[in-house]
Amino acid sequence: MSSAPCCANFWSHTIYDWGDVVPPVSYGDGISDAKCVVSGLQMDYRRFQNQAQLACYTNERDAIRAYDAATPITTNLMGTFKDLDYFEWAKEMDVVSWGNYPGMDTPPSFTAMCHDLMRGIGGNKPFMLMEQTSNQQNWFPFCKVKRPGEVRKLSWQAVAHGADTVQFFQMKQSIGGCERFHGAVIAHDGTEESRVFKETAALGEELDRIGRRIMGSRIESRVAIMFDWQSYWSLEGCVGPTTGFNYPNEVHRFYRALWRRNVPVDMIASTTPLARLSQYDLAIAPALITVLPGVAETLEAYVADGGTFITGYMAGIHDEHDLVVPGGYPGKLRRLMGVWVEEIDALAPGETIEVHGGTVDAKGEIVASIIHREGAERLATYGGDEFYAGHSALTVNAYGKGKAYFVGTPLDETGMSAFMAPIIKELDLKSLDTPEDVSLSVRYGDGGTRYAFLINNSAADKRLCLSELNGGTELLTGTVINDLIELKPYGVDVIALR
Template sequence: MTQPLFDRFYYGGDWNPEQWDESVWLRDIRMLEDAGINEATINVFSWAQLQPSEDEYDFSTLDRIVKLLVDHRFGIVMATSTAAIPAWMARRHPDVMYADENEVRHHFGERHNPCPNSPTFRKYAPRLAGKLAERYAGTPGLVAWHVSNEYGAYCYCENCRAAWIAWLKNKYGTIDAVNHAWYTHFWGHTLYDWDDIAVPDKLGDEWEPGCATLSGMSIDYRRFMSQSIKRCFTDEKTAIREYDKTTPITTNLMSVFMDIDYFDLGKGMDVISWDSYPRYDFPASEVAMRHDLMRGVGGGKPYMLMEQTPSQQNWQPYNSLKRPGQMRVMSYQAIAHGADTVQFFQLRRSIGGTERFHGAVISHADTENTRVFREVAQLGAELKEHGKEYMGGRVDSQVAIMFDWESYWAMFYSSGPSVLLKYVDQIHRYYAALYRRNIQVDMIPSTTPADRLARYRAVLAPALVMVKPGVADAVDAYVRGGGRFVATTMSGIADEHDQVFLGGYPGAFRELCGSWGEEIDALPPERPVKVRLGDGGVAGAAGAGREVEGTIVAELIHPVTSRVIATYASDFYAGMAAATVNEVGDGKAYYVGTDLDTEGMDWFADVLARDAGLRTVETPDDVEIRVRTYDDGHRLVFVLNNGGETRAVDLPEDLSGTSVLDGGRIAGLFDLEPYGLRVIRL
């Protein structure tokens, strides 16, 4: 069963009243109520105020903020304030500040500034979280605890080095095992003693981002740092649980942020929350993919959209305004993909500091008479009336894509074949082709067992560089049981230590795919390769018989037991296989050796959909259709125009029904206005 996260749909965001004179607070509350706001996330960066010295705590300002919110029946997300430490702590305990990749310990300032292995930080952060829980547990309207904020900083100090060596001793047992795992014979890097181990930074074996002498070592350090950060979260969660046994505890994630394995961190979170800040030029499919990834980190359960902006960011190269209606449709896109809240950073725009030009519900104009405020109020009215009906639905998907943070790291450290070969881009290339057909997708960890893979008609593993123990066996069992599996160039090539499997690519999936790769040609942007498409073994596949372009890489593939479904049509390898399919048991395994252009990807998605029996729905560019299914059997269909042009939508009969927003009948052909949407009850 899939349950709603909360008893009502929370619509709100970050509120920082401690930054302003208290005379502003009540005015804010009244304006926010006018906008339909019913939740505030507070106390995110207040450690300096809450703890002015070593053993002194002052909750008086926070008490007044909490009372005001309680009096006005707001939901409260209470943060622990531990993302930025107070100045006195940095002065008295320098070990608390992180050291960067040059081993330079930073001064007081910035954000994400603590060392996650600092004994000082690990003492004071849980203590503060515990005192907050002791004081505010049971507060009326307390929705969730929000630990830290956007975890992220790596550290390379002596405390981290010592903790890392202890971690390695626990993992490997002997220095010989470390040498084997890291392939230290390369460049004469043999280790003789634990004291020979240095952190992989710019002074050692990571001389610049993405360049590592021993990728196995760098990946292990990323595992260690990711787990160190997770432990910081767990320390605070444990302290909160001493006083509050039931309120959900979360921390806000950042979708495809590389430095933390969110599948691992997510195991310790009661509810997933994340911050959505797409660039102005992000396609809607990229935003949708990130929503699906965050839902996947939570095991498919509803999640919180903890932060988005109502208008613009402040930290990107081009901080474009959201166009009229765009914030509304992006909020509904989050709901359609599994969100049970819509929240903003920020509720009031600050007048100083680096985020003073970041968008907010209440702008520097300090009035309700703004475009953004009116749009926020429109959405607030809709969510007040209908939001509870949106909550708790699951997203039933026919297809899964494996997303693996350790493969992400392995690709980052891959010295070759091309600088254009980037992990998230490879995932999105396949996701986007499915998205264009309105095929719902789950993002799953690579370690998903075979019995859970079996719920999907197709499973894709683009650029799954690292194949951990048990993964290849699970995929093999899935395919033999009737599933469709897709591997690509860079899939399956290395073990958990990032050492290459011999025998040809795709390594661990070579026999399953019935093909082996000999070489990988890197294609500069000005030199794509021609690819001639076949029918993929299914009648009527879109694009069959045409020539398209392959870019970035072209792998030279030898079929063994597989059948060729696309061939190269230029360069010296013209006539060689560019893509194959292999029948294994009751299923099939596909292998694609180049980055096909949009027409080529549409052909492949069409082949896969026809072969796997996937339900597709045709819509114009920019329009997506998503369905949430509820335990009582009803479904909601979200039809979203993510673009700035009116689009004509022809809705299939089985997706036609009653409009949630106005009660009218929605069926057949209709025009969907720019950034418009329909929510249909079946």
Template sequence: MAINNKLNKIWYGGDYNPEQWDREIWDEDVRLFQLAGINVATVNVFSWPLLQPSEDEYDFRQLDDILDNLHKNNVHVCLGTSTAAHPAWMAARYPDILRVDWEGRKRTYGGRHNSCPNSPTYRKYAAKLAGKLAERYRNYPGLLLWHVNNELGGYCYCDNCAKAFRVWLKRRYGTLEQLNKAWYTAFWGHTFYDWNEIVPPNLLSEGVHWNYQRSNQNSISLDYFRFGSDSILECYLIEAEAIRKHTPDIPITTNFMGTYKEMNYFQWAPHLDIISWDSYPAPNQPPSFNAMTHDLMRGLKNGRPFMLMEQTPSVANWQPYCKLKRPGEMKKWSYQAVAHGADTVMFFQLRKSAGSCEKMHGAVIEHAGHEHTRVFRECAELGAELNRLGNTLIDSRIHAKAGILYDWENRWAAELSSGPSNDLDYVNEVHKYYSAFYEQSIPVDMVGIESDFGRYDILIAPLLYMVKPGLAEKLEAFVSRGGTFVTTYFSGIVNETDLCYTGGFPGPLRNVLGIWTEETDALYPGESNSLVLTRSYGELKGAYTSDFLCDLIHSEGAEVMAVYGSDFYKGMPALTVNRFGSGTAWYVATSPEASFMRGFIKQLCEDKGITPLLPPQEGIEVTCREKEGAAYLFILNHNMEQRTIELPPGLAAVKELISGIMVNNELKLPPHGTAILQLPVR
């Protein structure tokens, strides 16, 4: 099923800001849109002062003209609510709308995402504007989707938020006695006797100056992360509710930012009709990282397709070094999104701004203002290709038998912890395991703790520092039924309020893992140990370098598969496997080198009968989407040279959908090239 059946094909377009231009430019814009194959424009994302020039005045005449111009030229609309930046008059008249930052400084007017999410003024006027837009344009024939706000995020530490935080805490804990217990406030004499004594944990209270992520009182700061995400979600819901009163059948979304730390997207996901996100891979970022983030976005709604809401056609101006996308690279990143479940390809931006901080950001229409540019030609080529694909891929799904657990609250807690290492980066730890699947062309899902584990044969939970109530039992049931579970160093340390489990780590995971952890050693950058296998496992044998963290563990029934090779804990277990019911639970006590990770994941998959989509080849990415019995094999070349892909005998004489030609035996892909093979219907 398409996002909206008014346009049952891959949506192609992006952010369009005609309010920045004189009207004579608008006709030229739509002419160029037609040349590029653009069929969707996201408009009205930052227009609040134009729509509401004063407190009691609304003016939609310019937006009417913009929408009329797009409709008569067959360009559909993703309509923004413009609430990501409040008007200057609002800041001057209602200072409660202004945010206070982590260092305790109250903002003046400027920037974007500059509104306090708990300001009654902001919530009142944002909801009112969203409702007026929905009422006015409810019958607009080109309306495909509502786009609430833009890249929601950022916490506030003002008095409004302090009051709201106390209300949130009362709902969560009920009594101060329960709160003091959950927060361990006996430490440093922090016991609270009145709710009004609680203040936001910023630099003026519990924050540690040398690192925004650190806190003297981890439990308080962890709850403020939860509260901050909830507060901004409430703002989204207020707008969404105002919109649904008038357009109940038009889907609503807001654009996520991948692994953005501050918002718990698994908690947000049920409230969005479709997940959308903005993809801006750095030029030196491994392709596997962006692939992982696409899969995370797909995983937010249990595998349903998502929207690529933004990417740059060429250069991202806010990166430290604004490197151009090489010929073919923009198309490759676009197809990577589709390969991992996107049903749209959208850009920021369609026409390049003439001024301010995004004037050097890439666009389909450059400052030159015509179609005779390298970027425009490539965008037009992609538009023609996507048009030929039609609805073939729409609502097709990816089927994986392995999953990687990703949990925002676990990340918050682990990175707030003062120890064991300042280099602890939850996302990077997850990526180490994801890349081992990716490099072997084995599909893997990114799943939340509320997901159905029963869909998987293998479940990986890197750095499962926080184990919430019920999770250990859920994992035990998964393993007992025959699943393979893997977790790592620094797991099973704390409960949901960041209090350490006593009686031995890994806390409630101790039973299923068959081990206990006595100590954790942090290694300096450049320092290493080794993981020495006591017996071979698949192709793994001998010794492998390890670094970062080393858990000192003892077996309580688990089989020791590898030991440490040096230091005073030489000979202690470094890799164990425990037979539990019909399945197995592995504990990786250190961070092994990439070659070990690839061999380890490969053998785990072989043990479960999970095979690569194609024989792995360096720099070649492979995914598969399925629909109505047909399968579509995506093959992407991330190398700077042409690659030849040898196809298995069963793939002889198949159609390549982008070119429309038949492929036999082998496929030649140019640098940054993509192929989509239509496999026989099963």
């Protein structure tokens, strides 16, 4: 056996036999539940876990197939769940399904991102909302009940992002076990007179009335965000430069700026082939710390042919063995990005660094990349009194016919929005302005029909006018849209457009 692929000779971990390989657990080389002395071994163990559990699923699937050749087979996934690479799982599933359980403080944009991820792993085909609760979700420290209209809003949000089913767990509330306080359509009182039962029944009537015409319709996007489980494992498995990273939150940091402008997004794998990647005007790879073989070359070809690419902090540092790519950060992406990141400064919790330039007046957090430009143009600089104040914080590099943007620090919401705004405008991504907490998603059906889902994600009344919706028919009420639209708390309009 060779120790070289994962640098196992570090701290005298040279491997001579299979018996020397120990799982990254506390009695071995595990440092915590997420980190290990030899990170390359931990990465391999995560891949092994993923493949072993996937093999269990395929064995069960094949046993069913021996007796049933037609019924679709699936298993309910869990959004941004860390331990399983869902792009690999989706290849073995007839239809993707998942359980959506947002917490009381989960932003609606994060839930939307999870729906888009589940749609994305299945090749942007419609998915199943296999599970959600009709009321409380009992696994949180504080189990808030859903407010009137909230479950309806969450259900239609799933449909708006590509779901073709809306289902619940559980039908009847258990009287024992660890989920006895998990919400159910029929609660412990056993009555159909409860608020939850009546709201669920009303939702079912709506879905039955208009759902069939929406099923099978698709979402069209000119923007792709890479969600990379290898980078997920590597970023959160790093011992340094900070413990402050949560990979899904970094993906959401970029996604939120697009969601707020109602720009549709497809979620793709980092290994997406060039032919498919070229279908997008904008590709974003947040915190792509692991660059798998062939990915850098694909990205270079994509940008050279006119694509726009965004990445930044922590990108390009590791190869597939979780080894640092020699020659300076961002590794194999250095030529494409036109920058050299000499150092990465960690910022303590609550600590921020100023970023100023052009339309951006923001704060960064968690890390600050100390950047030297190698052909890239400066868009913004670091402020404050650190020794690297005045160094580039945001850059853009002209590469062939396209552009590559490097974001040196995790920007706050205002800053990310300001950074993304001119890119959205330049690419003519047709963003639509809606009031705070109001989202708009569109599904495209056959025959030129479009279904616009206007959703109030808040507990306050909202009023708006969108000329793009005028003349459309709100399918739940039959109302023809003419300028003013009023949405009640957690209100939903489903509008058919031709």
